[in-house]
Amino acid sequence: MTMAALIDSRATRAPAQPLASGIARVDVLSDFAAAEPAWRALEASGLSTPYQRFDFLKPWQRHAAAQDNAAPFIVAAMDAEQRPLLLLPLALRQICGLRIACFMGGKHTTFNMALWDRGFAASATAADLDDLLKGLRARDLVDVLALTQQPARWGEQANPLALLPHQRSVNDCPVLAMPVGADPTALVSNSFRRKLKAKEKKLQALPGYRYRIANTDAEITRLLDWFFRVKPIRMAEQKLPNVFAEPGVAAFVREACMTRLASGPRAIEIHALECDEEIIALFAGVADDQRFSMMFNTYTLSEHARWSPGLILMRHIIDHHSARGCRGLDLGIGADDYKRMFCKDDEPIFDSFVPLSGRGQLAASALAALHRGKHLVKHNPTLFALARRLRGAWH
Template sequence: MAMPAAIDTRTASASARSRTSRIAGVHIAHDLSQVETVWRGLEDRQQFSTPYQRFDFLNAWQSRVGTRENLLPFIVVAHDAERRPLLLLPLVLSRKHGIRTARFMGGKHATFNMALWNRDFAAAATALDLYTLLSALHERSGADVLALHQQPKRWRDLPNPLAMLPYQTSVNVCPLLTMPPGAAPAALIGGSFRRRLRSKERKLQMLPGFRYQVAISDAEIKRLLDWFFLVKPLRMAEQKLPNVFAEQGVEDFIRDACMTPVSGGGRIIDIHALECDDEIIAIFAGVADGRRFSMMFNTYTMSASSRYSPGLILTRKIVDHYAAQGYRDLDLGVGSDGYKRFFCKSDEPIFDSFIPLSLRGKVAAAAMSAVNRTKYLVKHNQPLLQTVQKLRGVLR
């Protein structure tokens, strides 16, 4: 059988002469329950994965969104000679124009996509290991192409082994704030900006019952989400943006994830809020794993309180909240929104890979890569981006 074109033949052949891959077998499951035990074992904090690949997060997404979009679970599990799981790729399979594409579960709602890895295996993985994995998929998966978007090059203190495959920079950036242990608040958010936010916050503090909270009870979570799903469409319409939360099943998925607890406390999605006795002023929600908080969605009031930058005030409180808990990183999700740069001065390197698994897949991978590069060019060329945005406005 010919080797998948994704890995250089000379590299893999040289590796094969010196050692054998630890991957002894690859299994593909089409039902999440079949691999739940393995999955939960690999999402343990002692292993190597992001919170966006938790079983409960993606099970909620698949049952509420993926199934309605006719996406078939395509969960790849690789194991060693003693049947110990080495990695799990949480994918879904779709068919369009005769091409069967496997991509990460979670769609637009997962900021980062990764396999779940046995930590020791991830630290020592080689090109030969990836060759073995792709060879197995090439032989019997039924997929034509892997379209793997928004993968971090590193997570915590390890490189992502899938970065050994051919890749290109993702279209969108992900602004990142690094929080060194014991850093003073002013070192995380500049003193002058912090003072401006305090001045604005004093206006809000005049409102009866003004407070910041992290939602804990089911009743609090439901109340905040009810408000979010009323206000967010208004905010997105104001910005002339499509409302992704109105897509079939998305609201149910968000509600399920926000209600589901995780071991050690908290929910799959944590909700932070500013409110007073009369109204909810702003909410920001995201996933946390003990070391990093990653923003998923947010919105703020349509009332006069919006003039005091409640979103920025809430973000500052979130930064201080997680810094006090010893978190090391905080990101505000993909996208180049201006407010993110007030807090995040660097970017998380993320990449996309388009890996052919069949002859048809070679054509599809090349087309996907070309489209991706075009989007990147537009996104990172300001005059061109403005032209495209104007054209979209006219078409709307």
């Protein structure tokens, strides 16, 4: 029996049990179509990050998740009137005989979070989360919830899952706060802007030089074709593995970039600098009213790379999203030097490893210890330098 079939069969047999809090029942779904009404309702008016959009995670599940044998494990908590209170978009994996549920999206999401009804998120208590976990334990479908890279807050709202036992995530996420109405020079200083404008003058001399946000399918296809040719070369220069060569990843990225949201933009939006001769730089990420979050980027292999086109493009993106009222911008997990040029603060993010069965107790403790060890290495310059040398030698 496949994992998805096992989820369906046990979920059908397991009766929903009334719980003490506002949660009246907990459902586990392995089918996107069955989850879609509640998912889209919470996405439209609830609290969530753009990484948990239906139109972002469905392509990931279709194309990339199968290589990890990851079955959809979508947890929906409903109130007594069958209104959705929260939805956890998880994927279930069998690892060493253990059933481990993680957020969908794998390494392609910077932030992981449940989708919440705003009123319920504002009032949720530890007792509510206990009832959620009781509903999951009653079904005996999973041993451990491995809930990593969760933001402590989204917008003005605290993340209710921070009420569970948690620890700092392995990596930090540099972030740029963008107060509404802030002067652009408060986001990117005058001195830095002058340096970038001096470099951009060299590019502006190129015929057809422009900054654009891809809008048509033809533009998106052309930009992604270029990206998938250039990015492997850039990653090889850095002695990094090419994650975009993993089965299904390119197809996931292409579909998400092509999918237009009900609100108008694409599930992944692409920003680019180009001229008539070539594409010069590309940044792609997800966005909502609160945040632009960069997912992937690269820049030209030509001599035009010497004018720092990636930094110039980043300034354009900051100005664009600031003008539309965005409250923050991040450049993804990790403290690369170029990120710190723009993002001076860190987004608090945390991990929770929650056992749901007897054998899950040891596994949850082991996962928590492993991630604490990774955090120690990443935040100790000597250990991190050693790890990078070993990784470079390995590749």
